[in-house]
Amino acid sequence: KPQLLIDTDPGVDDALAILMAYAHADIAGLSIAAGNVGLAHTVRNARTLVDLAGAATPVFAGCAAPLVRAADEDAAFVHGQDGFGDIGFAEPAAALADEPAALALLRLTRERPGELTLVALGPLTNLALALRLDPGLPERVARLVVMGGAVTGHGNTGKVPAEFNIGFDPEAAHVVFEAFPAFDLVDWEATLRHAFDDAEFDGWLAAGDRRADFFGKIMGAARRYNAKHDRRGVIAADALAMAVALDPSIVTRRETRAVAVELDGRLTRGATVVDWSARLGRPAQANIVLEVDQARFAAMVRRALGVPG
Ligand code: BDR
Numbered sequence: 690k691p692q693l694l695i696d697t698d699p700g701v702d703d704a705l706a707i708l709m710a711y712a713h714a715d716i717a718g719l720s721i722a723a724g725n726v727g728l729a730h731t732v733r734n735a736r737t738l739v740d741l742a743g744a745a746t747p748v749f750a751g752c753a754a755p756l757v758r759a760a761d762e763d764a765a766f767v768h769g770q771d772g773f774g775d776i777g778f779a780e781p782a783a784a785l786a787d788e789p790a791a792l793a794l795l796r797l798t799r800e801r802p803g804e805l806t807l808v809a810l811g812p813l814t815n816l817a818l819a820l821r822l823d824p825g826l827p828e829r830v831a832r833l834v835v836m837g838g839a840v841t842g843h844g845n846t847g848k849v850p851a852e853f854n855i856g857f858d859p860e861a862a863h864v865v866f867e868a869f870p871a872f873d874l875v876d877w878e879a880t881l882r883h884a885f886d887d888a889e890f891d892g893w894l895a896a897g898d899r900r901a902d903f904f905g906k907i908m909g910a911a912r913r914y915n916a917k918h919d920r921r922g923v924i925a926a927d928a929l930a931m932a933v934a935l936d937p938s939i940v941t942r943r944e945t946r947a948v949a950v951e952l953d954g955r956l957t958r959g960a961t962v963v964d965w966s967a968r969l970g971r972p973a974q975a976n977i978v979l980e981v982d983q984a985r986f987a988a989m990v991r992r993a994l995g996v997p998g
């Protein structure tokens with residue numbers, strides 16, 4: 690079974706990714722970032738997921754703001770004001786650990802060197818802070834999988850070529866991209882190519898168990914937003930990254946390239962600049978996931994929602 694450490698800002702698609710992780714792996718900890726919505730909400734949402742899973746996973750609160758500059762935008766307009774579709778869930782019972790996320794990332798990877806796959810599903814603030822405290826972190830993780838970026842400039846933020854997780858904290862992404870000699874990058878554009886058909890997804894929601902009921906509720910706001918903006922299908926960026934983390938053999942097409950983050954730029958701050966033609970003379974550190982086996986991805990999601998068979 691894969692052993693995961695998940696850094697996340699839940700978030701609707703983060704929730705699906707975490708349900709997938711519970712169904713297919715062991716989770717050593719959830720370290721929480723601000724991103725989709727503020728930290729108080731993302732921490733609470735993570736605890737709600739721990740309750741739903743009936744697990745005892747430690748939840749570590751991380752950075753409430755980006756490393757350097759305040760973010761221009763959050764994603765409450767997609768995920769709901771509380772990040773979970775504004776359903777009004779009761780206060781979760783799961784505890785919040787008394788250790789900052791960056792320190793927990795360092796401690797857990799020291800306790801289990803080489804064992805944990807780090808899965809980053811939100812802005813990279815906690816990881817960057819951990820790296821500044823201890824640059825030895827990359828040597829202690831089995832793999833890093835990042836959901837982030839828009840590799841040909843088709844972003845999803847107000848800075849057109851920037852994807853949300855990178856655009857929220859570009860300096861943090863820069864620190865992480867410079868520090869890790871190799872990582873898997875699952876970008877927004879790959880996500881759009883791997884959306885699920887709406888009717889098919891509704892069938893899974895109807896056939897699944899309480900996890901499907903829960904997910905059907907929290908995704909309502911995002912679905913309404915997508916319908917209004919003519920986005921078809923169920924887009925689940927973090928779920929795709931989680932599929933790659935859980936089973937790297939699901940990847941059917943990839944390109945390994947140097948990727949840097951634009952830190953300035955009037956219109957381009959937060960863009961991921963991919964050195965497609967190897968002009969920068971930098972080591973190619975990012976395994977860019979271009980395509981996965983959609984049927985296997987779907988099977989992982991169905992199992993996470995408790996769909997029989
Ligand atoms: C990413 O941004 C967030 O809104 C999602 O949870 C995902 O991690 C997609 O750009």
Ligand code: CA
Nearest residue numbers: 700703810811
């Ligand atoms: Ca996320």
